[in-house]
Amino acid sequence: MVSVIDARPALENFLTTAAEANRATINEVTPLSGGTVHENWLITVDIRGGAEQGTTCFVLRTDRAVNLAGSLSRLREFEIIKAVHDAGVAVPEPLWTSDSDGPLGREFFIMRCIPGTAAANDIVHDESLGGPHERLAERLGEELARLQSITPASRKLPFLRPRPEGAAQHIIANLRAYLDSLTVPRPTIEWGLRWLELHAPPPRDLVLTHGDFRTGNYLVDNAGLAAILDWELADWGDPMEDMGWFFMKFWRLDETGKAAGGIAAKEPFVRGYERVSGRKVHPDELTYWEIMANVRWAAISIQQAARHLSGLDRSLELCLTGCRTAELEYEALRLIREADAQRNTHA
Amino acid sequence: MRDEPTVDDLLEAARESLLEHVLPRMPDNARLEVLMIANALAIARRVSAAGAAPLCSELRDLEAVYGLAPNTDLHGSDPDAKLHELNVQLARDIRCGKFDRPHAGHETVASLLWNVTLDKLRECRPKMLRTEGIE
Numbered sequence: 001m002v003s004v005i006d007a008r009p010a011l012e013n014f015l016t017t018a019a020e021a022n023r024a025t026i027n028e029v030t031p032l033s034g035g036t037v038h039e040n041w042l043i044t045v046d047i048r049g050g051a052e053q054g055t056t057c058f059v060l061r062t063d064r065a066v067n068l069a070g071s072l073s074r075l076r077e078f079e080i081i082k083a084v085h086d087a088g089v090a091v092p093e094p095l096w097t098s099d100s101d102g103p104l105g106r107e108f109f110i111m112r113c114i115p116g117t118a119a120a121n122d123i124v125h126d127e128s129l130g131g132p133h134e135r136l137a138e139r140l141g142e143e144l145a146r147l148q149s150i151t152p153a154s155r156k157l158p159f160l161r162p163r164p165e166g167a168a169q170h171i172i173a174n175l176r177a178y179l180d181s182l183t184v185p186r187p188t189i190e191w192g193l194r195w196l197e198l199h200a201p202p203p204r205d206l207v208l209t210h211g212d213f214r215t216g217n218y219l220v221d222n223a224g225l226a227a228i229l230d231w232e233l234a235d236w237g238d239p240m241e242d243m244g245w246f247f248m249k250f251w252r253l254d255e256t257g258k259a260a261g262g263i264a265a266k267e268p269f270v271r272g273y274e275r276v277s278g279r280k281v282h283p284d285e286l287t288y289w290e291i292m293a294n295v296r297w298a299a300i301s302i303q304q305a306a307r308h309l310s311g312l313d314r315s316l317e318l319c320l321t322g323c324r325t326a327e328l329e330y331e332a333l334r335l336i337r338e339a340d341a342q343r344n345t346h347a
Numbered sequence: 348m349r350d351e352p353t354v355d356d357l358l359e360a361a362r363e364s365l366l367e368h369v370l371p372r373m374p375d376n377a378r379l380e381v382l383m384i385a386n387a388l389a390i391a392r393r394v395s396a397a398g399a400a401p402l403c404s405e406l407r408d409l410e411a412v413y414g415l416a417p418n419t420d421l422h423g424s425d426p427d428a429k430l431h432e433l434n435v436q437l438a439r440d441i442r443c444g445k446f447d448r449p450h451a452g453h454e455t456v457a458s459l460l461w462n463v464t465l466d467k468l469r470e471c472r473p474k475m476l477r478t479e480g481i482e
Binding site: 176179184185186187188190191193194198254256316317319320323324325326327329330333334337340 | 380383384386387390431434435437438441442444447448456457460461463464465467468471472475478479
């Protein structure tokens with residue numbers, strides 16, 4: 001595995017060929033925050049000849065260390081971004097890709113750079129970022145609806161596997177299999193999974209899901225939404241799955257009263273979604289998927305800490321993520337209590 | 348008996364020093380890492396200060412769920428081993444539906460999990476208990 005900085009000459013050759021140019025010269029390579037799993041690099045390139053002639057900024061995305069279990073390879077993530085780009089979703093334009101025989105010795109892809117910020121803390125606390133926040137939430141609902149226009153019937157992403165048992169039962173089975181691989185028992189997560197198993201709404205037709213649709217994974221500029229980022233967890237799933245994830249308390253930071261990702265109430269997001277998708281959002285179903293989101297994130301937080309504890313990927317950030325499992329368990333238990341109390345009142 | 352400073356004192360002093368003397372000299376791109384270190388020290392201090400009390404209370408609740416006589420000799424036995432054993436059992440029983448409503452144990456287990464989770468939050472994220480209006 002070669003570092004992006006060391007691979008500069010090989011990357012220049014790659015870019016020259018990819019851009020069908022006479023010559024590509026990299027002026028600058030800067031690391032962008034890529035989270036705990038991936039590396040994102042901003043590369044400024046002088047291109048002579050071809051359609052990209054001039055000085056252009058690109059983002060190169062590759063793996064940092066160990067890939068997260070269940071996440072897509074960079075080449076498949078590239079295919080997803082291409083498909084959603086074609087469907088009209090706001091994403092950075094996907095340009096070129098390389099497999100592990102290429103200049104980095106690992107898969108990567110290159111997108112056109114879009115200016116803006118994805119820093120959740122800034123977006124949540126600065127009303128001037130991303131335009132009026134109510135409109136931003138509505139727009140995110142619209143984008144979610146747009147990405148769901150891709151379904152298994154569109155036969156576009158053959159590497160995503162069908163879920164004959166339904167999205168909810170599929171996730172429950174996966175999470176249980178994960179818990180079985182741990183040495184420490186997790187009765188609270190089991191409690192959540194049992195509730196989810198017993199209360200699953202009738203399965204809806206599957207749609208493409210982002211898998212990590214939240215504040216922190218979209219880019220804004222001063223005018224509004226610029227792009228939805230980080231598609232490595234995309235999969236076929238339930239239409240309410242991403243919305244439940246987006247509304248999770250965890251993503252609101254200290255803006256807990258703003259249920260739509262810490263930026264607005266749920267209503268504008270739901271309004272935008274319903275208008276573009278033509279689907280109606282049912283509150284009970286949404287609550288179900290919010291509980292699922294908390295239970296799933298609780299399990300992932302254990303997985304994140306395990307990456308640190310195993311020694312494969314030492315990081316204080318990953319380690320501290322494991323200290324937040326109880327927050328997610330708490331929220332799952334609280335929502336279950338509330339949902340049960342409501343059912344008892346109606347019964 | 349150990350001499351002072353205690354583990355709590357050391358962790359608290361380390362955190363104070365980090366926040367008062369190290370953080371102000373840090374460049375912007377290193378501040379987050381320092382704040383994470385301070386957070387880790389604060390959690391470690393709260394866990395150390397809480398001692399065995401939350402584990403003893405969890406064990407008592409688990410023993411009540413399974414109708415076991417309370418283990419009075421916690422100092423002589425290994426509470427971690429017993430907790431592990433009973434939690435493995437609980438996790439298995441929850442999955443196979445043994446505590447589904449309207450089973451008699453449903454409410455007991457629900458309140459056990461709630462209490463255990465609150466105890467964990469007291470150590471890892473006490474701020475959340477305040478914003479949730481619990482404490």
